[in-house]
Amino acid sequence: MKLTNKFNTLILTLGIFSGNLAAQPIVPPQSPSKTEIIDRFAELALECVHKEYPNIIKHMMNSDEDVKTPKQLYPAFYGCFDWHSSVHGHWLLTRIASQYPNSTHHQDIMASLARSFTEENLAGELAYFNRADTGTSFERPYGLAWFLQLTMELRGWDNPQAKHWLDILTPLENKIIANLTDWLPKLSFPIRVGEHSQTAFAFGLMWDWSLNANNQEFNNLLKTNITRLYASDVNCPLAYEPSGQDFLSPCIAEADLMRRVLSSAQYAKWLSAFLPSIPTDGKAKWLEVATVVDKTDGKLAHLDGLNLSRAWMLEGIASALNSKDPRKVAILNAAQAHKKSGLNSVIHDMHYMGSHWLGSFATYLKTQRGLQ
Structure with missing residues (x-):
């Protein structure tokens, strides 16, 4: 039997068959x-x-x-x-x-x-x-x-x-x-795609830099343009996501961006208009986890990154909501489901089409860089 790497090793107990040919149970793998x-x-x-x-x-x-x-x-x-x-x-x-x-x-x-x-x-x-x-x-x-x-x-x-x-x-x-x-x-319009040119994701990273670098001028420029481009958005078509080669969610990334710019009260109200489909029953299924069927295809492998980025963005969205907000549990449960799948894809064997970049996304999520 071919064993995977040390993070995914299944130790098989090759016991002696009894008269009914029952094999010994498999020893569960240890989590890294x-x-x-x-x-x-x-x-x-x-x-x-x-x-x-x-x-x-x-x-x-x-x-x-x-x-x-x-x-x-x-x-x-x-x-x-x-x-x-x-x-x-x-x-x-x-x-x-x-x-x-x-x-x-x-x-x-x-x-x-x-x-x-x-x-x-x-x-x-x-x-x-x-x-x-x-x-x-x-x-x-x-x-x-x-x-x-x-x-x-x-x-x-x-x-x-x-x-x-x-x-x-x-x-x-x-x-x-x-x-x-x-x-x-x-920039006349935001760029609402699930790949590199998306503006919501990039603006979030830039915003965090502007605070860290104490560059108030650039922060003001960002706030002016983020507000101009996104503040009036409503009813984001989450049902249309993901596209087949997304590694970023246009809707979830925008929601994660706006929690940086708006006050808590403003954000809770904005989110209700922007993503009215977030449930209040605590279930995670409102946002399905993506599956990669061919990790050697660089574009298809993007979906592993989507799970990782969705996970940290959902955590960011939840962090901006009041603890009594009825949507918070469903958001965190969806984050956990995406996190489990995304980290699993990085911890286990990968093709170079994923390994050359997914570690960065996993690190950003695992170290909670976006929440700091």
């Missing part, structure tokens, strides 16, 4: 400890942040001279299949190093971050952002939002090395904020 789970997340990122291939790049080419390898284009964030996954893979490592300094992989994480966060590498990243043909749309908004989460993590980490790395990343952070500041007022 929190330390084992965190180590698993770290391993996923360590395996890919400096793995250049396979790779998908988004790159404008005007001549043969523009044909370059991922590492030549993005000297810090060339691994993990694409730029944004590399960025949040580095965030994952930073998050674990800052929150779990006794992790088995702490020294490997520090060495990996030091390898990426050099002045030369970040100068190369900034040079790419300053290319005339790159414009302000590169990795907007998803990758840019995750980069801000990365610097947010460094900013909140009381560690001399983290402060040094933050200084190195700050010029690119400034460039990204300048690009977003230029873009936000021009």
Whole structure:
């Protein structure tokens, strides 16, 4: 019998058959400890942040001279299949190093971050952002939002090395904020998809960064535009979700965003109009957990990420509601169902189409980054 990895091992008792050919019972598998789970997340990122291939790049080419390898284009964030996954893979490592300094992989994480966060590498990243043909749309908004989460993590980490790395990343952070500041007022409509270009999810990460960085000007800009784009929304068509390759829920992500912007009383009222279908009977079935049938297909594997992101967003929504709100139990039960399925997909064996990015989503959920 082929056994799966240590997190999913089923130990079979090969007893002697009795006269009625009854086999001995199977010994139940042990659940992994929190330390084992965190180590698993770290391993996923360590395996890919400096793995250049396979790779998908988004790159404008005007001549043969523009044909370059991922590492030549993005000297810090060339691994993990694409730029944004590399960025949040580095965030994952930073998050674990800052929150779990006794992790088995702490020294490997520090060495990996030091390898990426050099002045030369970040100068190369900034040079790419300053290319005339790159414009302000590169990795907007998803990758840019995750980069801000990365610097947010460094900013909140009381560690001399983290402060040094933050200084190195700050010029690119400034460039990204300048690009977003230029873009936000021009955005006529929100982007309501379940993939990278969705604005609600990215705005939530950006909002949290603005508070952490004490950037009141950018926070005010976000609040103005979030209110303009979302405050009057009602009756979100949750029944149409998910699409077949979503890793973000347009409806749930918007609800998680607005709890950051509105007061508790305003939010409870807004949520009633926005998602009137949330039940008050405590049942979780109002939001079905998604299932991936082919983990080798990168787009279909997105649904594992959907379960993870829904879980943390539902927890965020519940955190903004009064303890006596009759919807809260159903929201938390749905969060738990999605969390169980999502974490299970990361703890067990995965194809690289999922392993290069799902660890970041699992870490964001498990460490409750969005609730802080």
